[in-house]
Amino acid sequence: MKVSAPIELVRKAVRMAGFTNNMGRPRPIDLLFALEDADIVKWYAGVGRRWLDFFCCCHNFRMVKTVVSYHLRFSCILTLAHKHESTKLEAIKHYSKDLKVSNVNGYEEVYYPTERDVKMMGDKNLSDPKPVDGAISLALIRLASDEPAHPCVAHFCGRTDTTMYRVRLLQNHMNLNPLDEAQWVKGMGVIHETLNQICLPLCPDHINGLYMGKITLQDIDCTSFVEMD
Ligand SMILES: [Zn+2]
Numbered sequence: 001m002k003v004s005a006p007i008e009l010v011r012k013a014v015r016m017a018g019f020t021n022n023m024g025r026p027r028p029i030d031l032l033f034a035l036e037d038a039d040i041v042k043w044y045a046g047v048g049r050r051w052l053d054f055f056c057c058c059h060n061f062r063m064v065k066t067v068v069s070y071h072l073r074f075s076c077i078l079t080l081a082h083k084h085e086s087t088k089l090e091a092i093k094h095y096s097k098d099l100k101v102s103n104v105n106g107y108e109e110v111y112y113p114t115e116r117d118v119k120m121m122g123d124k125n126l127s128d129p130k131p132v133d134g135a136i137s138l139a140l141i142r143l144a145s146d147e148p149a150h151p152c153v154a155h156f157c158g159r160t161d162t163t164m165y166r167v168r169l170l171q172n173h174m175n176l177n178p179l180d181e182a183q184w185v186k187g188m189g190v191i192h193e194t195l196n197q198i199c200l201p202l203c204p205d206h207i208n209g210l211y212m213g214k215i216t217l218q219d220i221d222c223t224s225f226v227e228m229d
Helices: 005-016 029-036 037-054 061-083 088-095 115-120 204-212
Strands: 100-102 109-112 138-142 163-169 199-203
Touching: 005 061, 029 061, 029 138, 037 061, 037 088, 037 100, 037 138, 037 204, 061 088, 061 115, 138 204, 163 204, 199 204
Parallel strands: none
Antiparallel strands: 100 109, 138 163, 163 199
16 A cells, blocks of 8 residues: 655645745744744754654655755754854854754754654654644744743643743744635644643743654643733
8 A cells, every 4th residue: 555645735834834935945934033042943853753753654755854854954944044143054054954952051962853864764664653733833932031930831740940931823923724725734733823822831841842742732731821921
């Protein structure tokens, strides 16, 4: 049996989220400029890794690999370059094409699949497909807050070393109606718009988990969000 990745839908999603311009060339996403550098890389890594997981057993997986390894990677590099008002080459020199970012202890970490990793992924690798959960339409913007620390809102997490994040949804930012098939990509997850702009205190583990697709907003108690203006 041959399973095909819906490459037209993937291309449409890539255009819709603004990874590419009308010519199909990578471009920066301005919604992400407000994020920390590491979070920008994690956002892209989360989307790229989910697609690689989801479409790995399709016979045209190679095309998905190109989208992740070229279009998404360079969109990320351009987003970092524009955020810091530098050139694409300067950004590549700083982060490398593998998009290495330094953590708080100064160690370099790699979240995005490297070009080599993607190349090594064979069409014969089979893993559990994970539903795409709306990650492509979600940005979490770190807020500076001098309020006392709130406990993490992930279920069963009581940590208080949290940072406040504000949810920004692509469909609100770009004025798209997810119910309109011409505007949205059929089958792609949608996060409910009532969550747009809510503020969530999250511990370092759970913000990582959210970005990298280990947990979704469903694993979070969104009713206990914090009111802020
Ligand atoms: Zn937590």
